[in-house]
Amino acid sequence: MRNHRASLLLLGIGLLSLFLGFAVSVGVTFAQDETGSEVETEAEQPPEASNTYCLLCHTKPDQVWHLSGGESLSVTIDPEVLARSVHGESSSEGALACADCHPGFRYPHPPTTARTIREFQLERYASCRTCHEEQYTRAQDSVHGEFLRAGRVEAAVCVDCHGGHDIQTPDVPRQRISLTCGRCHGAIFEEYRTSVHGAALLDEDNPDVPTCIDCHGVHDIQNPTSTLFRVRSPEVCATCHANDELMGKYDISTHVFDSYLTDFHGSTVALFEQQAPDVVTNKAVCFDCHGVHNIQAVDSGGDTAIRENLLTTCQQCHPGATADFSNAWIGHYPATLDSHPGLFLANRLYQILIPVVIGILALLIVSEIIRRARRQSG
Amino acid sequence: MPDETAIEIQSGGTLPAAQRVERLVVIVALIGLIITGLPQKYTGEPWAEFVILLLGGIESARILHRFLALLLMAEAIYHVLTLSYKWFVYGLKPILFPGGKAFGQFFSRVFQNFGLRSDGEAGSGFALKIEYLVLIISTLILIVTGLILWNPLTALSILPGEAIPVAQSIHSNHALLLVIFLVVWRFAIIFLWHPQRQKLLAERDQAASPRPASEIAGRRQRFLPVALVIAALLALGLIWFATAEQTAIDTVPRQVGVVYAPQAMPDSGDVNVGAALWPTLRCAFCHGDEAMGGPDGQPALRNTQMTFDAFYEQVRVGKGEMPAFSAEDLPDGYLLHLWAWLSQPAS
Structure with missing residues (x-):
């Protein structure tokens, strides 16, 4: 019995020695408390946390960090994925070290107060600022930053759009942009993908159609429901639709923007934008008539549909509008004798009348002056 | 007078x-x-x-x-x-x-x-x-x-x-x-x-x-x-x-819509969206740029005969060397679009 106890004691000492030996060989030891936070058990300072060092543990499958809220955060890293990310070994600027983004995360890891994965992400995303100060600051001023400060934890931070260890060039391929936004804005993405812009991007890989960021911006995305965004939106559309070279490829007239600005709606909105951008105006902007994310080609439903849609569109703001009212809209193109003879003739009449009257009046004044001069000299 | x-x-x-x-x-x-x-x-x-x-x-x-x-x-x-x-x-x-x-x-x-x-x-x-x-x-x-x-x-x-x-x-x-x-x-x-x-x-x-x-x-x-x-x-x-007339309403009604809406399962998968998705996902690292198989024997995925449920299960749980992908990595809606594309034979 005594021999048996001695054998167990020796076995225990042996196992303990083995464990301590292993622990010393990697330089640190740790234990996990009930909350999942790691606590230091040895005073010795860990060595510099190289990628190789971190990946000793983090390449092991099923590595998870149990957070106090009950969620498990996977901390297994695929070295291949990391290497192929923009921060990995394939980067022309050289690979980042794990500690560059996780400063102070040497082993044993410091405890975290995060109770959920989201809290952990929000705790950590500011590390991007170290290298991407400008983008980070702009993002703070964006609608996402605004919502985050208001307590909406789902508002996107850096990693939500760019990823964590698998960060790729955000606009390659170009579809990645809208697919990224679509992760959180799924309902809007579903509208966009069937729109004239979205279908061209996703179905045809068209490089000219706008992705989300072309209209909303990248990091300093402003609240699209704001008054300022509304009055500035025609300029957003004009970025492409007033570009002769770009529109020429699709046989779309750039006159659409000019005609809008000279129209009752457009001229009002332009003035509001310049003089009172924070004041709400009830005049229509491009998306009030053409739709926001579900924009279709104007002729997509044929001539009858255009007229029917136009009336429905007008009635959104002019509830008493009749078919004649929508006929008052001559479109974004100059009137011709065939399309709008009355307007064409009225314009033409004054194009002739005004110079003729000016000419006659000028001639009259000149002749009066000559007459006076003649009388004075005579 | x-x-x-x-x-x-x-x-x-x-x-x-x-x-x-x-x-x-x-x-x-x-x-x-x-x-x-x-x-x-x-x-x-x-x-x-x-x-x-x-x-x-x-x-x-x-x-x-x-x-x-x-x-x-x-x-x-x-x-x-x-x-x-x-x-x-x-x-x-x-x-x-x-x-x-x-x-x-x-x-x-x-x-x-x-x-x-x-x-x-x-x-x-x-x-x-x-x-x-x-x-x-x-x-x-x-x-x-x-x-x-x-x-x-x-x-x-x-x-x-x-x-x-x-x-x-x-x-x-x-x-x-x-x-x-x-x-x-x-x-x-x-x-x-x-x-x-x-x-x-x-x-x-x-x-x-x-x-x-x-x-x-x-x-x-x-x-x-x-x-x-x-x-x-x-x-x-x-x-x-x-x-007599109020030609227009005073205030244009705001566009009402759900802004924050993580990808939900759409009614049907869109092959074109799936095709656009593939090169943006890290799946392509192993299964190839065209999903026709990887250099280390990873299987081709095009023209897959898997049902969507089986496909969904495999992606979410993982299989063999293939890791699991959470809904954060690959939302449900995108998964259906992806499956629709993978179900098509490669052109």
Whole structure:
């Protein structure tokens, strides 16, 4: 019995020695408390946390960090994925070290107060600022930053759009942009993908159609429901639709923007934008008539549909509008004798009348002056 | 015609107070309409934007423009009634209404200026008469087109849709034409022609036959009730036209939609979205750029015969060396699009 106890004691000492030996060989030891936070058990300072060092543990499958809220955060890293990310070994600027983004995360890891994965992400995303100060600051001023400060934890931070260890060039391929936004804005993405812009991007890989960021911006995305965004939106559309070279490829007239600005709606909105951008105006902007994310080609439903849609569109703001009212809209193109003879003739009449009257009046004044001069000299 | 002279010209050649007020109203209304109207025609021009800013913004400018238009229309009604009064009660014709003689004077003057006719005293009464005629015609044009633009829905109950842009074109172009005419014509009146209003009055009075006082009193009694009714009806008409129609709603309704909506499962997968998704996912690292298999024997995925449920299960749980992908990595909606594309044979 005594021999048996001695054998167990020796076995225990042996196992303990083995464990301590292993622990010393990697330089640190740790234990996990009930909350999942790691606590230091040895005073010795860990060595510099190289990628190789971190990946000793983090390449092991099923590595998870149990957070106090009950969620498990996977901390297994695929070295291949990391290497192929923009921060990995394939980067022309050289690979980042794990500690560059996780400063102070040497082993044993410091405890975290995060109770959920989201809290952990929000705790950590500011590390991007170290290298991407400008983008980070702009993002703070964006609608996402605004919502985050208001307590909406789902508002996107850096990693939500760019990823964590698998960060790729955000606009390659170009579809990645809208697919990224679509992760959180799924309902809007579903509208966009069937729109004239979205279908061209996703179905045809068209490089000219706008992705989300072309209209909303990248990091300093402003609240699209704001008054300022509304009055500035025609300029957003004009970025492409007033570009002769770009529109020429699709046989779309750039006159659409000019005609809008000279129209009752457009001229009002332009003035509001310049003089009172924070004041709400009830005049229509491009998306009030053409739709926001579900924009279709104007002729997509044929001539009858255009007229029917136009009336429905007008009635959104002019509830008493009749078919004649929508006929008052001559479109974004100059009137011709065939399309709008009355307007064409009225314009033409004054194009002739005004110079003729000016000419006659000028001639009259000149002749009066000559007459006076003649009388004075005579 | 001592009575009539008292109406038109007081001693010293000044206009009676009522006419001076009338003239002031016309001048204020016309200048105001020009100041509030022309910048609206040239909204893209810096000077126009500056004027609009001074007026308190475009909406203020439009309200002011409409108020001044109402003032001018009210003055026009008053003017017509007073002219009718003078004509019906006293038998006096309007002195400024041009006849053939005024145009004869005008052309004589022009011919003389160019030496086509010997210099003589052609007279300058034509200047006021032609100006008056132009003002009457232009005011009518601007009032009619302005009312169409003010109440497009009502106007279109009797007019075709194209009437609106036509009215807008005529209104803005004709206003410009009137401004040009008035500026030049007034310059000529003040500095060149010097027409005598008193002379016109004298000419008219010579031609008029005076009516006995009893007839004047009788006509006045008959005129006033009728004029009152007409004035009341026209005033009511003006008020109705100014307030009858609300063309547009005050505030454009905001677009309502769910902004934050993580990808949910769509009704069906979109092959094109799946194709666009593939190169953005890290699946391509192992399974190849076209999902036709990886260099280390990872299986080709195109033309997969897996059901969506089986596919979903494998992606979410993982299999062998393939790690699991959470909904954060690959949302449900995207998974269906991806499966739709993978189910298609490679082209």
